Amino acid sequence: MALLKKFRQLADARTSLARVSEDPFRVTIERLVSPTEAIVNGRSVILAGTNNYLGLTFDPQCIEAAVDATREQGTGTTGSRMANGNFIGHLALEKELAEFYGRRWCDVFSTGYLANLGVISALAGHGDVILIDADCHASIYDGCRMSGAEIIRFRHNDTADLHKRLTRLGKRCPNTLIIAEGIYSMLGDRAALVEIAALKQEHGAYLLVDEAHSLGVLGERGRGRAEEAGVEDKVDFIVGTFSKSLGATGGFCVSDHPVMELIRYASRPYIFTASPCPSVIASTRAALRRLQAEPELRVKLWENAQRLFDWLKGLGFRLSPEPSPIIAVRFEQAEDTIAFWNGLLRQDVYVNMVLPPAAPDGGSLLRCSMSAAHTPDQIDRICQSFQSVKVALES
Amino acid sequence: MSHYEAILPKLYEILRPHGQNGQTLSEETELVADLDLDSLKVMELLLEVEEQFDISIPLNIVSDVRTIGDFARQIEQLLEPK
Secondary structure: OOOOOOHHHHHHHHHHHHHHOOOHHHOOEEEEEEOOEEEEOOEEEEEOOOOOOOOHHHOHHHHHHHHHHHHHHOOOOOOOHHHHOOOHHHHHHHHHHHHHHOOOEEEEEOOHHHHHHHHHHHHOOOOOEEEEEOOOOHHHHHHHHHHOOEEEEEOOOOHHHHHHHHHHHHHHHHHEEEEEEOEOOOOOOEOOHHHHHHHHHHHOOEEEEEOOOOOOOOOOOOOOHHHHHOOHHHOOEEEEEOOOOOOOOOEEEEEOOOHHHHHHHHOHHHHOOOOOOHHHHHHHHHHHHHHHHOHHHHHHHHHHHHHHHHHHHHOOOEEOOOOOOEEEEEEOOHHHHHHHHHHHHHOOEEOEEEOOOOOHHHOEEEEEEOOOOOOHHHHHHHHHHHHHHHHHHHO | OOHHHHHHHHHHHHHHHHOOOOOOOOOOOEOOOOOOOOHHHHHHHHHHHHHHHOOOOOHHHHHHOOEHHHHHHHHHHHHOOO
8 A cells, every 4th residue: 555655646736627627648539630639528629739830740752651651661660779670761760850950969869858868868978967947848857867977957938047157067067068948838939048048158068958849949940948048059959859840759868979879879768769660751751841842831830829919819818928820828726727628628629738837936827739730710710719719717 | 062953943944834724833844744745845944045145055955855854954063164
């Protein structure tokens, strides 16, 4: 009993939630109709919380590539690249990602989570320091913990605080890795990368940027926040994922540092995981080609994001600090957030519910993510649903 | 007066608003069990202590801090010149 006692609190929280809400972790997608529409509880629901930024999950070229790869190479790799060898697609994707970013090296990982875990835990170790933005994703925190390095948080996007902490570190700065995200996953705000990169240069530290939510979203070529901010040459390591704009599963890190080739031998999350299956690699390669060939997808995504942001702002909601494909609608009370989320689902709109302690500042929010595949009509229906749920709950 | 003894009153001052009305704080007071600090409040507290003592507190040490006395000893170590 003692071993399992720790789950009591979690069970109580879930029971309390179940009294007033559909369980957000048990929403079942019965059938997908398109990148932005699914059948849930037998009803057609608009998906506005899937991170499917470019809407490529149903792209015919990506699907064909995945199907062909499965027929030719089978359903899985059944082991690690260290043990079972590289599939030719792994190497091709690494080369294509390195070329896309104009970097010398690329390592592909089986998930975005593992990319952060694998890279951070290999780069830093005992005696090193990692300075992370307080709002960084859990995969970054977990990678830091696994590294054994000293982990120091700086206030979210507060470059004065980062400067102060680098100054305190003094001669330890060359042993310091700074970590920020291109776009932060909860509020959708951008990293202050120009200033962060300048501080990294000034103090002689290293900089890793996670572009999970900014790949395909920001920058002239879609390379992310570092490209948009014009500081790519100052970013030592860029981590990204295939599970958002590229519509699959997996992760990567690109860099000009030759250690990237050695990380393969030093990274447990790389070594001891089955490598990505052929279909995933093939659809990701096709999606990367689409991302580069069709910048208009990015334009459409931003038009959609701006449309939703403006409309929700006009309705008086407290929103994320800036328009972005991630739009957070913020609430003071968790109860209001739960009621609102359920109201939206009843109106056939699915967004993400984020409750304490997952949301920044201890608040609660409904997180919407826009896609290039959303139609203007779908966005209008999302906004109308927000409006009618607001009226119903306030009356 | 040792560093440790000088740190304690400052810590009490920072922690007092987190305690119940009239709660007496001591070196043995437990941050989570007695002051009912959740993970978010602990993070806020860290920021406050960092400002007050002009130090950066590694997250790694948080799991070793149970009481106010533990916290003061960790701050003492962080204040030592390296």
